[in-house]
Amino acid sequence: MNIARPVLATLSFISASHAVADATSYPLTLTNCGQEIRIPSAPESTVTVGQSATEILYALGLSERVEGTSVWFNPVLPEFRDVDADIERLTDNDPSFEAVVNKKPDLVAAQYEWHVGPTGSVATRRQFHDLGIATYIMPADCDTKDNSTGGDGTRTGAFSPDSVYKGITELATIFDVQDAGEALVADLEAREASAVADAEGLALPEDLSAVFWFSSPDQSVDPYVAGRLGAPGYMMDKLGIRNVIESDEEWPVVGWESIAQADPDIIVVARMERRRYPADDVDKKLEFLHSDPVTREMSAVKNDRIIEMDAHAMSATMRTLFGLETLVDALSTLSFER
Numbered sequence: 352m353n354i355a356r357p358v359l360a361t362l363s364f365i366s367a368s369h370a371v372a373d374a375t376s377y378p379l380t381l382t383n384c385g386q387e388i389r390i391p392s393a394p395e396s397t398v399t400v401g402q403s404a405t406e407i408l409y410a411l412g413l414s415e416r417v418e419g420t421s422v423w424f425n426p427v428l429p430e431f432r433d434v435d436a437d438i439e440r441l442t443d444n445d446p447s448f449e450a451v452v453n454k455k456p457d458l459v460a461a462q463y464e465w466h467v468g469p470t471g472s473v474a475t476r477r478q479f480h481d482l483g484i485a486t487y488i489m490p491a492d493c494d495t496k497d498n499s500t501g502g503d504g505t506r507t508g509a510f511s512p513d514s515v516y517k518g519i520t521e522l523a524t525i526f527d528v529q530d531a532g533e534a535l536v537a538d539l540e541a542r543e544a545s546a547v548a549d550a551e552g553l554a555l556p557e558d559l560s561a562v563f564w565f566s567s568p569d570q571s572v573d574p575y576v577a578g579r580l581g582a583p584g585y586m587m588d589k590l591g592i593r594n595v596i597e598s599d600e601e602w603p604v605v606g607w608e609s610i611a612q613a614d615p616d617i618i619v620v621a622r623m624e625r626r627r628y629p630a631d632d633v634d635k636k637l638e639f640l641h642s643d644p645v646t647r648e649m650s651a652v653k654n655d656r657i658i659e660m661d662a663h664a665m666s667a668t669m670r671t672l673f674g675l676e677t678l679v680d681a682l683s684t685l686s687f688e689r
Contacts (some may be wrong), residue, residue: 356586358455370595372529381521384464384493386476390485393527394457396572400473401462402427403489403668407458409434410669411531418454421446423463424623424663430503442535449475453455458485460522462668463500487506487525489518491667495580496601503601506580509588510667539672543589546675550590553679556687560593561617562610565602567630568633571641574630575602576610582664583619586678592617611645616687618651619678623662633659 372676379390398419405420414434419441423500427435441450445466451459451473459479461467467476467486476486480580492498494517495508512532516536523532531643563577577583596605597612618640622633630636640657651657658681664674 363633371408372533373528375524375529378526379525381525382485383521384468384488384490388485388487390458390525394485394525396454396456397458397460398441398446398451398454398456399460400451400466401460401463401489402522402663403462403518403670404460404487404522404664405435405493405536406431407489408427411519411528413524413526413528414438414493416526418456419446419451421451422466424666425661426624432650434649435673442625444463445472447549448478452479452482452484454578456484457526458487460487462489462666463492464488464504468498487522489668490521491516491518500600503575505600506578506654507599509580510582510585510671512585513541514667515539515669515671537671539669540614541631542672543675546672546679547589550679550682553682555591555682556589556591556616559585559591560613560615561619561688562595562613563619563660564616564619564636565621565629565662566623568628570635573604573606574610577601577603577665578603582674586675590678590682607645611649614650615657615684616651617656617685619658619660619665620666621662622659623666625662626631629664654686656687 377392381388395416396418397408397416399408399417401422402424406616408417409431417438419439421441422445423443423615452486462608466473467488469475473489479486493516494514495510496504496506498504519536520532523529565575567574574594578596578600579594581601584594595610596603597614605682619631625631640652646652658678660677661670664670664677
């Protein structure tokens, strides 16, 4: 598993041969998730609503401009523990509008549109804009995705890391740190290429199949599993693995009987610190898979082909590239004799 590897060992040491990007010209106008936003100057203070936005700002060297964070699934990346320790965590889950506004941010950077979108659970973009607070939503949650369908939304096209790179590039432009953005994108692209190259040497079965289990409201009810067009779908597609779930929803609810009938070769389960649902606990997931009369008969369970993955890597974030690495590393240890 490579998630502990620093995101970018050379972030503060941009090569002298690297062309210096043009400085941002303010006021900056961008179209973000279908809405035009205006940034009058580089934000001095930011509140993040979502771990993805938080870690990208840290990776861009902007931790000193982060006043508060919220919505966490997993511990912060190891290389950011020290800076994160000095920043207020407003809440592990959804913050209140008042808690965000009280930090007097110039910018609210959100991971999910449903937090600050048209029916935002924290607030609408207009509520923030009326107070002079700019908002930015990570494009990975909007590009090729329709969030008006409710729940976690429906993909209208396959997720691509390009939408993550777009978010990195735009945040770097907003804060006028373009060189750091270009370096971070280059590092992530290199990690993606390396993981795919490593997978090519594994000689995996041509008809390999999988299911990604994120969580369940209760262990006795149907699970939230990955649809075919989200971040897990991207990982599977890159490695030639068939997703047994054919839905375009981001995280559809599918019965275990249907999953067992499809009998995937691999089950990937999310590991997280969040405890909104009982099945957030990976140990509870594993206990269920090995004890339930339906799931314990699945070939992936019988043959110990269950892979644990950082839950945040299953979302459309820069950690998706780390999830790809995790999947490749795990596949190299599994046997697929039939």
